[in-house]
Amino acid sequence: MAAEIKVGDKAPDFTLEDQDKNPVTLSSFQGKKNVVLAFYPLDWSPVCTNENTCFSNDLPKFDHANAVVFGISTDSVWSHKAWKENLKLKHNLLSDIKRKVCQDYGLFIPEANINKRATVIVDKSGIVRYVKVQEILTARDDNEILKALEQLK
Structure with a gap:
């Protein structure tokens, strides 16, 4: 498994299916939008x-910050x-059923066979600008994520 993703890393590209079986490719947002990857168990x-x-x-606040949330x-x-x-829900959910993306991002918990609770912001150039890995039972704070997005403007 890869080391845990960190700020400054090039985000590993991926294509995952959303809840409607539509493929979503991370690199397709380059030059267009920041991407919030909200890994949850x-x-x-x-x-x-x-x-x-x-x-x-x-979601309107994330739209205003020129970001898409998955x-x-x-x-x-x-x-x-x-x-x-x-x-x-109004945002799309991506299925990492093969556990490849969470492994590529260093966010896989092998003993539980799930991913960690983590937020990764990928900027428009494909670089990781924010990472926060949390205790599995601790909810993330949208305001903190929105504040990080403001720094990218």
Whole structure:
């Protein structure tokens, strides 16, 4: 497994399917938008539910910061689809079911077979500008992420 991703690294490119089985490629946003990769452990869990609901509610703020938000977990596209519909989420969820992306970013927890709770901001040139890995039961703070995005303007 790769070392944990850090600020200044070139973000490993990837293509993952969203909840509608549409491919999403990280490098397709280069030169256009900053990308917030919100790695979270599991659909349907309490902390992840609250976090992703907050992301959806704050989406206009992320749009204003010229950023797109993707939730990423090792759950299937079908789980993502059901969870997104159930919560009425507005952002897309990417399925890393093969665990390749979380391993490439050094965010895989082998003994649990899931990824860590982590936020990675990739700027328009494909460089990692912000990384925060959190305790698995600690929710992230959207305001902190938005503040980091403001620095990129």
